[in-house]
Amino acid sequence: MNLDRLSAIFPSRLTLAAVVGCLIFIPLAIWLGWTGGVAEHDRRQAQAAADAYHAQIADPTTGYAARLGRCAASLSGAEAAVNRQSEAVRDLQKTAAEDAARAERLVQAAQAQAIAADRRARAVLQAQPRDGESRCDAAFRLHQEALS
Secondary structure, three states: OHHHHHHHHOOOHHHHHHHHHHHHHHHHHHHHHHHHHHHHHHHHHHHHHHHHHHHHHHOOOOOHHHHHHHHHHHHHHHHHHHHHHHHHHHHHHHHHHHHHHHHHHHHHHHHHHHHHHHHHHHHHHHOOOOOOOOHHHHHHHHHHHHHO
16 A cells, blocks of 8 residues: 555656665765865865964074074074183182182281291390390390391
8 A cells, every 4th residue: 555655656666766866875975075175174274274384484584493593503602601601710710719829828928927026026025135235225236136
């Protein structure tokens, strides 16, 4: 009974196959076309992004490669400046050490002179004048003896 109605709608098997084919292949063709279009759109967007990234990297004035070159040059200049400063600091440290040693030698020499002068002053103060000599004359004589 239902088959009779079906055969009335589709008189032959070929017609039935064509309808089933259309029901399957037309949506399939639409889906494949749409998927291909989306894929092509995505490919174009990816290519545009890649081109933009390449431009950011390779631009001769503002690109990352040019900036990296400038940074490398700046770094070498900074390293040279630091090396010069380090050498200057080493020279200053050497000079300061030499100055400190010289100052220490001068202090020791001054202390030795002060001790000798103190001994001479004590000797003058403790010396007794000779017979007929005043204290001032005796002090002057001791001073003259110390100088010669």
